[in-house]
Amino acid sequence: MRSYHLDSGAGLDGLSIRKHEDPVPGPGQVLVAVRAASLSFRELMVLRGDYVLPVKPDVVPVSDGAGEVVALGPGVSSVRAGDRVMATLFPSWQDGPFGGGHLAQLGGSLDGMLTELALLDEKALVPVPGHLSYQEAATLPCAAVTAWNALTGDGAGLRAGQTVVLQGSGGVSLFALRFAKALGARVIATTSGPAKASRLAGLGADEVVDYRATPDWPGEVRELTGGRGADRVVDVAGLLEQSLKAVAIAGHVACVGFVSDTAPPIDPRVLFASGATLRAVAVGSRAQFLEMNRVIEANGLRPVIDRAFAFDDAPAAYRYYASGEAFGKVVITI
Incomplete structure (x- = not known):
């Protein structure tokens, strides 16, 4: 498998791609073949080094992605192989108010979604609305959940x-x-x-x-x-x-x-x-994500996507997003 890596503050020149052994899910974990990821403003902050939450060294960046479940760890019961899923940005934030116990976040203190295979906690996963493509679903975890929380939370x-x-x-x-x-x-x-x-x-x-x-x-x-x-x-x-x-x-x-x-x-x-x-407003919980998805499905809503880039062209996707020219989401197809 291939993954992008960077150090916060290193800028786009610090974004590199490397090969790894395919990960094996442990208890409660799920292996997801990521089909698409999308960029949000937080990703530019991580590049610059001014993101407000901790970012670990050599992190796999990008909080937002969608993919297919390809392997299950022991004890996993809520998803099956072949399910289409997204991951919550704050994996431990299931419901209720946000707090210090939920600061761990994808693409920051935890590895993110700019990778071919992502190892994720079963409890962090959310099903993709049936009418959305992987590209469309990849735009939801940060910007959409934030918008939903801002209006209803x-x-x-x-x-x-x-x-x-x-x-x-x-x-x-x-x-x-x-x-x-x-x-x-x-x-x-x-x-x-x-x-x-x-x-x-x-x-x-x-x-x-x-x-x-x-x-x-x-x-x-x-x-x-x-x-x-x-x-x-x-x-x-x-x-x-x-x-x-x-x-x-x-x-x-x-x-x-x-x-x-x-x-x-x-x-x-x-x-x-x-x-x-x-x-x-700090994004939202898994419960809010699920509530938002019900409204998306009931109304047949689709996100606005400006442009999609190939996985090998991820640096170009970052540059385009940083230019401010996009009207809608910038997606990276994997």
Whole structure:
């Protein structure tokens, strides 16, 4: 078998491919022939060395993948050879709140999915929705589960008729757009430029605000909501003060990530004035993954894939993803 390896902070030049003996599953373990993997923003952070969680030396990178079960260890009962599966990013996080006991993660402190064969814990596996290909399924574990958690993971959850603001056209935002529409919500998307605005509208966004043409996009959100503000904002950029200005009183802002090393500070007066809940979102549990898959299957949802690369061209996939040109997920076929 062949696997890619890297050291966090070594950059793309540190990505190498090596051959290994095929692993043998032990008790409770499953051997999966990985058919596709996909890149998320966390993979660029691992390359740069600024990922927020531990990364072991010489790690097999990439948290997201899908494949076929090819061998079972002793005691495995929940899957069979031939099953199509995905793995949760945090294998020990089965349900309930996230905590320090669940920090071990694929492509970080544990080897990930940029490999021909992956040895995974039985309890970490999730079945692939029947209508999805391996390429499509490989896009779900990080970005899709994060989007689902951002919209539903606070207990109340997004409800039909509510308004949600989504930022940009990255993987989390595109999944959140599909999920929000499936749940009956109104979606206001923000983006940069008419081309992306047109594509977001084509995917179901009810209104699109070009933040370059309208820098005061929170004010525009309030105009579009009759002065009330949105019920929810999914913040993927770290512009939390702007999100708090766009959200309704007692609304919900899900902080999914940030795109700058120097995110602007939050004025506490803005936080108090909003009366909003500000919640950091760290992907999601296996239970949330399964719940999300039920909605995907019931609505026949499919992810947006921009481009697929061959396994031997993984460095090119990284370069393309890092360019920021992709609209949708970048997939590596294995």
